Amino acid sequence: MPGGFRQGDDPIQAALTTVCGDHRRYGTRRVRAMLSRQGWMVNRKRVQRLMRQAGLLVPAERPHAKSSGTPFTVTAPNQLWQTGLPSSGLAGRTDGPT
Numbered sequence: 749m750p751g752g753f754r755q756g757d758d759p760i761q762a763a764l765t766t767v768c769g770d771h772r773r774y775g776t777r778r779v780r781a782m783l784s785r786q787g788w789m790v791n792r793k794r795v796q797r798l799m800r801q802a803g804l805l806v807p808a809e810r811p812h813a814k815s816s817g818t819p820f821t822v823t824a825p826n827q828l829w830q831t832g833l834p835s836s837g838l839a840g841r842t843d844g845p846t
Contacts, residue, residue: 760790761798768804775806 760783767782768774774782776796783790799805 757798760788760794761802763788764795764798764804765802768799768802773806 763783763786764779767779767786771778771782776792776799779799780790780792780795783795796805
């Protein structure tokens with residue numbers, strides 16, 4: 749039955765809602781593992797489909813940009829290049845060519 753619940757989805761949907769109610773931040777793989785511990789033999793993609801239809805999917809975390817920790821405002825040309833060198837560990841090295 750495209751676009752809707754299949755015949756055997758109702759009992760799984762009830763167990764899925766219970767697991768997702770107890771653990772709101774669990775994704776499809778973890779929810780599938782919890783269901784298998786409860787005795788449900790269900791595919792991860794089926795869990796994903798049922799969670800999507802019920803509106804239980806957790807948004808994926810996006811990577812955050814790393815910052816140097818200190819705010820810096822560029823006020824002159826080539827100033828940004830000067831701040832990167834001392835923090836890179838190259839300042840003070842003597843093992844390179846002289």
